[in-house]
Amino acid sequence: MTKSSPFSVRGRHALMVMRDEREISIVRRQLNRLGMTISEHDPAEPPPGEAVDVIVMDADSIPIKSDLAAAWKAGAPIIALIGTETPSRLKWLLELQPASFLIKPLRSAGLYTALVVAFDAAQRKMDDAAYVERLEDRIRSRRVIFAAVLQIMRSHGLSETDAFTLVRQTAMRHRTTIEQLSAEIIAVGGMPNRTTRTA
Amino acid sequence: MMAGEMRKSALMAVDEINSSDAYDFAFAPRLRDPGGVVAGYHTACAELIREEQVDHIVGCYTSASRKQVIPIVERTDRLLWHPARYEGFESSDNVIYVGAAPNQHVVPLVKHMLDHISGDVFCIGSNYIWTWEMNRVIREIVTSAGGRVLAERLLELGETAVDHIVKEVIDRKPPAVFNTLVGESSYAFMRALHTAATRAGLTVPMLSCSLCEPELKLIGPAASVGCVTSSAYFESIAGAENGAFVGRWKARHGADSNPSVDGQSTYVCVMLLARAIRRAGSVEIAAVRRAAANHRYDSPQGPVWVDPDNNHCFLTPRLALSVPGSQFEIFWQADAPVRPDPYLSNLDLTAIGRHAEKSNEEMTKRSHHLRVVK
Numbered sequence: 013m014t015k016s017s018p019f020s021v022r023g024r025h026a027l028m029v030m031r032d033e034r035e036i037s038i039v040r041r042q043l044n045r046l047g048m049t050i051s052e053h054d055p056a057e058p059p060p061g062e063a064v065d066v067i068v069m070d071a072d073s074i075p076i077k078s079d080l081a082a083a084w085k086a087g088a089p090i091i092a093l094i095g096t097e098t099p100s101r102l103k104w105l106l107e108l109q110p111a112s113f114l115i116k117p118l119r120s121a122g123l124y125t126a127l128v129v130a131f132d133a134a135q136r137k138m139d140d141a142a143y144v145e146r147l148e149d150r151i152r153s154r155r156v157i158f159a160a161v162l163q164i165m166r167s168h169g170l171s172e173t174d175a176f177t178l179v180r181q182t183a184m185r186h187r188t189t190i191e192q193l194s195a196e197i198i199a200v201g202g203m204p205n206r207t208t209r210t211a
Numbered sequence: 212m213m214a215g216e217m218r219k220s221a222l223m224a225v226d227e228i229n230s231s232d233a234y235d236f237a238f239a240p241r242l243r244d245p246g247g248v249v250a251g252y253h254t255a256c257a258e259l260i261r262e263e264q265v266d267h268i269v270g271c272y273t274s275a276s277r278k279q280v281i282p283i284v285e286r287t288d289r290l291l292w293h294p295a296r297y298e299g300f301e302s303s304d305n306v307i308y309v310g311a312a313p314n315q316h317v318v319p320l321v322k323h324m325l326d327h328i329s330g331d332v333f334c335i336g337s338n339y340i341w342t343w344e345m346n347r348v349i350r351e352i353v354t355s356a357g358g359r360v361l362a363e364r365l366l367e368l369g370e371t372a373v374d375h376i377v378k379e380v381i382d383r384k385p386p387a388v389f390n391t392l393v394g395e396s397s398y399a400f401m402r403a404l405h406t407a408a409t410r411a412g413l414t415v416p417m418l419s420c421s422l423c424e425p426e427l428k429l430i431g432p433a434a435s436v437g438c439v440t441s442s443a444y445f446e447s448i449a450g451a452e453n454g455a456f457v458g459r460w461k462a463r464h465g466a467d468s469n470p471s472v473d474g475q476s477t478y479v480c481v482m483l484l485a486r487a488i489r490r491a492g493s494v495e496i497a498a499v500r501r502a503a504a505n506h507r508y509d510s511p512q513g514p515v516w517v518d519p520d521n522n523h524c525f526l527t528p529r530l531a532l533s534v535p536g537s538q539f540e541i542f543w544q545a546d547a548p549v550r551p552d553p554y555l556s557n558l559d560l561t562a563i564g565r566h567a568e569k570s571n572e573e574m575t576k577r578s579h580h581l582r583v584v585k
Contacts, residue, residue, distance in 0.1 A: 022556040045302055045521050047556040119285060120302045124554065 018131035021124070022047035024065040027088070029053045031073040035093065035118050039068055042123045064088045066130050068123075069108075072096050072116075076104045084108055089134040091126045093118065153191040160194035167202050178203075212394070213272050213473050214247065216425060217294060220474035221269050223463055224481035234489055238481070241265055245276070252279040260287050266494050267292060269480045272473065274298065274340050281306060290496050292484055294476035296421070296443070298344035299553040305496075307503060308523040309480045309515070310473070311443045314552035316420040317345055319528045320441035321352045322563060323543070328416050328439070329386035330358030335376055335400065336391030338365040345391045345420070348555070355560040361385050366392060371399035377407050380415060388417045390438070397422075398430045405434035423471035427537040438533045443526045444472040444512040445539040456511035469537060470511075479510045483517065514548050523551030 026048050030036050036052070043050050053060055055073035067084070071092045074081065081104055084090065089111035094101075111130035114122050157179070164175040182203065183193040196204045222240060229237040241263045245251030252271065259265040260283065268284065269292040271277040277293055284291045284305040291303075296310040324332065332353060336342025342365065350360045361383065364376050377400070380388060392400055401417070408415050420441040427435040446457055446469055456478075460470045483503055488494055491502035504519035513527045525548040531539035552558070 041520075042302070045556070046554055120304055121281070124300065 016131075018128045018135065021127050021131070023049065024131075025049040025051070025063075026127075027051045027053055027060070027062070027064040027067045029055050029067060029073070029084075030070040030093070031055055032070065035070065035116065038118045038120065039123060042120055043068075046124065046127070059083050059087065066091060066111075066127060066134075069093065069110075070095075071101065071105050071110075071113075076100060081107050089130040089137075091123075091130050150191075153194070156198065157190055157194045160197040163197055163201070164203065212425065212429070213295075213471070214244065216471050216474040217270065217272065217477040218242070218244075219464060220470070220476075220478040221481050223460070224478045224485075227459075228481070228485045234485055236488065238485070247273070247276075249273075249275045249279060252276040253283065256280045256283050260284075260289055266290070266496065267484055267499070269294070269477060269484070271295070277306070288496055290484075290499065292480035294480045295473055296476075298341055299555060300344070302521045302523070302553055304500075304522065306522060307480070307483065307500070307517055308521075308551070308553070309483065310476050311526060311528065312523050312551040312553045313344075313348060313555055314558065315443060315526060315528045315549050316441050317348050318352070318555070318558065319530060319543075319545070320418055320420050320439070321349055323439065323441075323530055324387055324389075324418055325353065325356050325358065325563065328418075330356060331361055331385065332358065332387045332389050332418075333361045333364075333380060333383065333385035334389045334391070335362075335364045335366070335380075336389075337368050337393050337396055339368060341393065342391040345389075349389055352558075352560060352563055356563055366396050366400075368396070369394065370396050373400045373403050376400065377403045380404060381407050381411050381413065384413060384415070386416070388415055390417055390419045391421070393421065398426065401430050401438070402434040422533065423473065424469035424537050424539070425471050427533055427539075428469065432535060432537075435533055435537065436535055440531050440533060440539060442472045442529060442531070442539075444470075444475045445529060445531050445541055446470055447531070447539055447541060448512060448529075450513070452509055452513075453511040475511050479508070479512065479515055482510065483508055483515070516548070518551055521551060521553055523553050525550055 026043050028036060028039055028050060030039065040050060051062065051064065055070060065088055067088050067090045069084070069090050069092055072095045085108055090108055092105055092108070092110040092113040093116055094105070094113050095116040111133040112126040114126050161172060161175045161179060164170060164178060165172060168175065168178070170178065179193060179197070180190055183190045186193060225238045225240050228234050241259055243255035243259060245255045256268060256279070259268060267290050268280070271280055271291065271293055272295045274297050277291070277297070280291055281303050285303060289305060291306045292309060293306055294309050296316050299313040330353065332349065334346050334349060336346060346363050353360055362379070364379070366373065366376070373396070390397060390400065404415060417438045419438050422438055422440045423442070424446050456475070457470060461468060484499070486506060486508055487499045487503035490506060491498040493499065503517045505516055507514050507516045514525070516525050518525055527545050527548050529541050529544040531541040534540045
């Protein structure tokens with residue numbers, strides 16, 4: 013998948029969750045100028061199933077004491093339109109983890125920046141999540157590697173360092189990962205008996 | 212210098228309107244000159260609105276000054292008529308943008324460069340927003356077409372010590388130099404490069420999207436020749452409207468005086484305003500803005516009208532070569548006025564890339580050892 017630049021917003025799909033007609037017309041005009049696709053959604057309703065690239069949400073339009081906040085979470089990046097700066101409202105807003113925000117009253121300037129920041133933040137969040145997943149995989153496989161090294165230490169009478177070196181070199185010769193070879197060592201109860209491996 | 216050109220042109224348009232029977236009102240100009248001091252624009256504009264009860268403001272050459280004025284005109288709901296081309300990425304309801312948007316100035320010029328001059332380019336400009344954004348656009352288009360930005364060199368505004376950059380250009384012999392310097396820096400650079408290139412027996416093709424006739428005169432007869440320039444207006448535009456305009460200009464300012472793109476655009480601002488007021492029957496902002504929308508004016512630069520989608524203008528991009536006599540020879544113009552695209556949201560890089568493929572192949576043959584293939 014090629015990463016799309018946060019600066020190219022044309023063709024992306026925005027969902028407007030807003031109430032005020034004047035603000036809706038400002039945002040709609042600006043999104044149209046930028047060549048984006050627009051859907052509108054009543055703030056009083058639960059989130060729609062439709063997948064969008066960004067949500068422009070009037071933070072003041074959703075009651076604090078409602079379950080709707082959680083429902084909006086974990087979807088597309090959210091640009092919050094903020095009128096009320098009371099801690100109670102901001103606390104509610106933080107739960108949504110907004111990707112960027114604009115202070116009301118809205119002007120034509122600012123929305124492009126908010127979109128670019130939101131798309132960039134969303135991309136970074138995805139990159140970070142993928143990175144964390146890779147790290148977690150590696151942590152999980154450490155136990156497997158450790159078990160395999162113990163096995164080789166016992167069966168070959170090697171020190172931990174030498175056993176690990178043997179596993180690493182064998183994995184390289186077999187063109188596989190240390191994690192994969194370790195899993196095989198545990199499965200067969202020793203170094204798997206094969207000469208070459210091509211894939 | 213540009214501020215003076217713009218004031219002269221605005222007052223010329225005001226006098227024409229005030230002495231014309233076609234308008235049943237007269238403009239009473241209120242002049243302020245912050246003299247390019249950025250902080251002064253906020254004060255001057257606030258004064259015009261508060262003390263002189265001005266509804267419509269014509270002016271601002273630099274983006275820095277326009278961005279000082281916008282918050283005031285938005286808060287007090289006035290209209291700023293902005294004559295200068297700029298880098299885009301703005302669209303205020305309280306500004307009518309009469310100068311060219313980036314799709315009308317830099318994009319056609321870069322396309323021309325890719326098709327007819329070079330895929331590789333050496334960029335030199337002033338260290339501020341105009342150059343930063345021009346360089347970004349140039350880099351995006353050039354790299355997507357398989358070319359390279361060989362260098363980006365910046366000079367502080369007003370800096371005229373250009374020898375180190377001239378030396379680098381002479382040493383590296385780039386196939387094209389994109390000049391986004393402004394004012395004295397640009398004049399100094401063009402003079403010094405011309406001298407050095409002549410001595411070295413080199414021809415360095417240069418491109419600009421801001422050069423105008425009065426500047427050619429300032430730069431001098433030899434150094435000002437041969438620059439490929441993109442603009443919506445040149446004095447040499449054929450046609451009755453421009454012929455008459457140039458005639459009136461010279462009658463008013465002297466036979467050896469030349470109109471410029473920014474001056475002409477300021478004249479167009481005042482004319483668009485007058486025509487919108489006449490059409491609206493009111494000076495009230497919303498009515499004038501509505502009346503200006505899609506209301507075609509056959510200006511010296513050809514048909515111009517405001518696109519109500521973004522308050523920028525439909526206008527005709529042109530490319531020309533600067534020639535002896537402080538003039539431009541137009542060699543290309545768009546078939547029809549081009550819709551403004553201030554956010555470049557309709558810029559199709561793949562189309563430009565494909566378009567440039569053939570000429571890139573030719574260039575690959577010429578500089579094969581230099582090409583990076585991605």
